[in-house]
Amino acid sequence: MRIELTVNGKRVAHDVEPRLSLVDFLRDELDLTGTHVGCEHGVCGACSVIVDGDAVRSCLMFAVQADGAEVTTIEGVGNGPGTLSALQDAFWETHALQCGYCTPGMIIAAESLLAQNDNPSDQDIREAIEGNLCRCTGYVQIVEAIALAARNIREARS
């Protein structure tokens, strides 16, 4: 089936089999391998991407369901190659990643939180990432990173 969508600001058109998941489409057809696949059945959150403004699990969507949608992946959150978004920079600053497997999903979940709330409480942050598993960090530095990014974004604005 023919699908047309916008991924990280670029229009793409592809023929896909209906059973192709959105995450496999992004990774295998578009070579956007920044989005990770952990469990492939909606448990870990590693595959989170933003679809039409909201974070979703891309293993729980078929690519055909994203026809016409606007998708942002981890590759689309910075201002181009070699630059870091405020969140990516804060993750680096506070050591919020070890193996990095969960990181793209964590950042996507946090991007969607900060887009709606630029002054989140610790509770808000924990709720935003409650669907994302990390087997390394113990989460504390991830929460710190998101709070730091929010602060930096607010300061940059004022």
Place this chain on the structure above:
Amino acid sequence: MKSAPFEYVRPQNLHDVCQLLSDSAIDSRVIAGGQTLVPLMAMRLARPERLVDITHVDELADIVETEDTIRIGACVRQRSAERSPVIHQHLPLLSKALPNVGHQQTRNRGTIGGSICNADPTAEIVLTAVTLGATLNLQSINGPRSVCVTDFLVDAMETSIADNECLVSIDFPKTRTKNSGCGFVEVNARASDYAIVAAAVSLTLDERHEKCTHISACIGGASSVPVMTAETQNSLLGSELTDQEIEAAVSHAARQLTPMDDVHASGMYRKRVAAELLARAIREARDDCRSDRHAH
């Protein structure tokens, strides 16, 4: 974990949906948010031959307010319901329950209707629908049919929806009055997981906010479908809902339950925790109502 091949169709109106579902030669499944169906397909526990995606049918996407109900279209996402001022105002119990449903990524896709059709015994939305006495409006090629949620739910993961029927909308009776309150409490293993046991309560007090004039108190996760605790409700009607009265009343509820054991908890644990959660939900609803007194 990849789904088996299937055919995908995306009808634009309800008539076409019903037409597609009426073809019994092919095993069709309706997909809306897909947050339960897609993992089942990935694990090959479901292998429909055809998916009928109903999310492009405009008439299924609305939240409509009538004089005494809020009608939620079959494709309304859990996240949209969570953010809806109309639901916040008229269905405060649903507003309280929704943040407990999955997490942001699944609520952004999952629908209210999909959760009810999936009929998981621990699902918060199913529990809320039973507590509030929701009605489901279904449509097939033979015409419309409306069914009360308690008749719709047959058993765990089983409903009375026919293969050729599509859910169109769910009617929730409006509950917010100046004398009403609600409570929702659950225990789970992790914040975003399904509840192990959950309790939901919607009640009304008299004008002076002293005596209980109506109460709907329901437990999910301790039986195959959520149960109304009739004895508890009867013993609290007309009472002042003191902590002691509530404590005594919830012991009836525990006797009514014969919960199952599973990997998450034993039946015995569920029974004990159900009574305690029900007491907390009733107190929360009572305090919610009394604290509202000056707000209106």
